[in-house]
Amino acid sequence: MSTKVKAYGTSSTENPLEEITIERRTVQAHDVEFEILYCGICHSDLHQIKGDFGAFPPPIVPGHEMVGRVTAVGNHVTKFKIGDLAAVGCIVDSCGHCEYCEDGIEQFCDEGVTFSFNSEDKISGGHTFGGFSKTYVCNEKYVLKMPAFEDLASAAPLLCAGITVYSPLKHWGAGPSKKVGVLGIGGLGHLAIKIAKAMGAEVVVFTTSPNKVEDAKRLGADEAVLSSDAEAMAKYSRQLHFIIDTVSAKHDVNVYLNLLRHDGTVVLVGLPPEPLEIGAFNVIMGRRSFAGSNIGGIAETQEMLDFCFEHNITAESEIIPIDYVNTAFERLEKGDVKYRFVIDMASL
Numbered sequence: 057m058s059t060k061v062k063a064y065g066t067s068s069t070e071n072p073l074e075e076i077t078i079e080r081r082t083v084q085a086h087d088v089e090f091e092i093l094y095c096g097i098c099h100s101d102l103h104q105i106k107g108d109f110g111a112f113p114p115p116i117v118p119g120h121e122m123v124g125r126v127t128a129v130g131n132h133v134t135k136f137k138i139g140d141l142a143a144v145g146c147i148v149d150s151c152g153h154c155e156y157c158e159d160g161i162e163q164f165c166d167e168g169v170t171f172s173f174n175s176e177d178k179i180s181g182g183h184t185f186g187g188f189s190k191t192y193v194c195n196e197k198y199v200l201k202m203p204a205f206e207d208l209a210s211a212a213p214l215l216c217a218g219i220t221v222y223s224p225l226k227h228w229g230a231g232p233s234k235k236v237g238v239l240g241i242g243g244l245g246h247l248a249i250k251i252a253k254a255m256g257a258e259v260v261v262f263t264t265s266p267n268k269v270e271d272a273k274r275l276g277a278d279e280a281v282l283s284s285d286a287e288a289m290a291k292y293s294r295q296l297h298f299i300i301d302t303v304s305a306k307h308d309v310n311v312y313l314n315l316l317r318h319d320g321t322v323v324l325v326g327l328p329p330e331p332l333e334i335g336a337f338n339v340i341m342g343r344r345s346f347a348g349s350n351i352g353g354i355a356e357t358q359e360m361l362d363f364c365f366e367h368n369i370t371a372e373s374e375i376i377p378i379d380y381v382n383t384a385f386e387r388l389e390k391g392d393v394k395y396r397f398v399i400d401m402a403s404l
Contacts, residue, residue, distance in 0.1 A: 057082040057178070062404055063189035064378050069107040072382040073188070075404070079191050081180040089128040090142045095187035096121030096213040096371070099243065099399040100386055103327075104174055112174050119187030119399075120146045120172040121215040123202055133196045134368045141202035143361070145215035146351050148172045148198045160353040188378070190404060200358050203365035208237060210370035213243065213396040214361060216351065217371060221248040221300060222360040223352035224323045225255060227254045232256040235334035237292075237299035238277070239312060241268045244302035244325060246395040248250055249275045252300075254367040260292065262299075262312070271394075275372075283306055283311070284383060294342070296320060300393045309346060313338040321345040371396040377403035 058079035067074045069139040084090050099120035103109055126140045136142060149170035150162040156166050170178060172194075173186025179195075205211040221244055230236050236257040245261070252259045260273035261280040264353045272280035281288045298314050305327040312322050313334070319392045321344070324332075334346055352360065364370070371397045376384055384397045 058335060061190050063117045063185060063250055064381060064404065065115040065185070065188065065331050066105055067114035067116075069105065069259070073385075074106070076117075076357050078115070078185045079182070080185070080191060081177070083128050083193060084179065084195075085130040085132040085139045086195050086197070087130045087141060087193050088126055088133055088196045089191055089193045090124035090126045090199075091191055092122050092124040092189060092401045093188050094123045094209040094212040095399045095401055096215065096217070096336070096373075097381070097388065097399065098213070098216050098385055099388065100216070101186075102388055105385070106141045107219065108329075113183055116174050117185035117188050118173055119189070120144070121212045121217070121387045121398075122187035122192055123173070123208055123212045123215070124192065127191065129196075132345070135201070141204060141208075142214075143200040143202040143215055144172055144187070144192055144198065145200065145219065145357055146171055147344060147354065148175075148194045149178060151340050160355045162208040163351045173275070185399075186379070188399065188404075198354055200354070200361055203361055205274065205365060205370060207370050209375050209400065210373040210396075211361075211364070212398050213247070213371035213373065214364055214369075217243045217247050217249070217359070217396065218364060218369075219352040219357045219360050220244055220325050220349070221302070221347050222251050223356055224300055224325060224349035225252055225257075226289075226348065226356075228321055230255045230298060230324060234258070234297045235260065235295060237296045237312065237315060238302070240302040240326065241272055241275075241395070242302060242390040243371070243393075243396045246275050247369070248300050248302060249277050250369045253277075253363070254363070254369060260296065283380040287314070293359070300325060302326045304328055306332070310335045310338045312343055313346065316342065319344070321347050324348045325350075371398075373398045375400050379403065
């Protein structure tokens with residue numbers, strides 16, 4: 057059984073997004089249904105609708121930073137009731153029994169996760185549709201309890217951008233007495249600054265954009281460096297414990313490896329389209345590491361939401377109506393947003 061739902065999607069990489077009707081599965085025993093209030097726009101959404109991650113079964117409805125209010129629950133649901141705030145990020149299903157799922161890092165599930173859009177839906181037999189829609193249905197295990205942020209719309213990007221930077225910052229021990237570098241100030245980087253500062257770290261930002269140097273300080277960075285300034289960069293040689301690299305374009309990581317102290321790590325969370333080269337001496341000298349990280353598990357995502365609520369952290373957001381979404385994607389592709397678009401889904 058299914059329910060017809062209004063959404064915004066596209067049937068081709070060549071076509072803009074437009075209003076369409078999709079079918080959501082009816083609420084199962086362990087499902088939560090919620091009305092979507094706000095949905096963030098992530099660079100991954102852009103990659104998907106452009107076909108950068110491969111062909112997709114039409115239509116595709118993007119959106120994986122969803123915040124809403126519960127409208128129905130299945131008979132066996134225990135964590136939610138009608139009227140509660142709820143949220144869904146990237147993951148809406150996993151095998152539940154592999155070592156990764158058992159360790160709470162479902163994003164690395166051996167059998168592959170079901171993503172919140174453009175993924176095979178093992179329950180309905182179709183594929184998942186994202187948050188550019190009126191409602192969403194998900195097993196309660198993958199639904200987050202959304203704290204009552206004062207600016208609920210600007211909290212939506214935490215569901216992907218927030219956990220993408222929180223997880224590695226926590227894993228690699230950002231905190232008091234640690235000097236943390238943030239490479240790039242965009243949707244990910246600006247939240248990395250806020251979260252690392254809230255963890256107690258000293259934060260140094262590296263950017264290629266002169267106009268973002270002052271903005272980095274406004275966001276809470278202790279220091280901001282223009283990466284094209286060789287003299288300024290040299291001051292940070294062997295100074296940093298950890299660098300989070302949010303850049304999704306080809307860049308020279310070796311420059312940043314050389315800013316690390318011994319046993320320091322550069323962690324990539326951006327998705328450059330081409331391989332990055334690592335010079336052997338840049339990692340063997342000082343026992344440095346180059347690593348990667350990808351979103352976070354469900355329990356850690358809940359922890360991140362609670363942490364951000366406690367520290368009043370939300371994304372710097374531009375709230376838009378749904379009929380502006382194609383223009384928003386064009387601007388996102390050009391980097392013309394500070395720092396995240398969020399759709400007010402009441403406009404659908």
